[in-house]
Amino acid sequence: MNDTVLYDMLRQALLVSVRMSAPLLGVALVAGVLIGLFQALTSVQEMTLTFVPKVGLMLAVFWVTMSFMTTALSDFYLGQIIPLIAGS
Template sequence: MTESEAIDIVRDALFTTIIISLPLLLIALVVGLAISLFQALTQLQEQTLTFVPKILIMFTAMVFLLPFMNSHLKTFTEGIMDKIIAIGTGPDGDGG
């Protein structure tokens, strides 16, 4: 494995991590902003008011986003496995 192949694997891993986590992070951002706006307008500064709705919405979003996350992670894992097999067989295909 060359240095450029290793860098490609790390880049793909980081990109996959961003793609998988971005929808949940954006949902958390929107929910947090909505709750903060509600607290500012009503002047309620209760800690559970921010924690409980955000946890419930994040859990629900995760349930709905699991197929999307799973497909991206599966594609990435299959690509890594293919690269491992290619390294194991060598350039001439004789297995070592």
């Protein structure tokens, strides 16, 4: 394995990880902005008000996108990593 193959594999692995984490990070961002806006409008400064809904929404999105994440990771593993290990 030469350097170009290694760097290309690392680039593809980073792209897969970004695709897998994007739904969770997007929901966390939107929920944080909406809850922050709500707190600014109502002057309620409760720490659990930011934590509990954000974690709940992230768990719900994780549950919904779990099959997508598993498929993306297994496709990358079976299509890129295994052939590289096998030497083909």
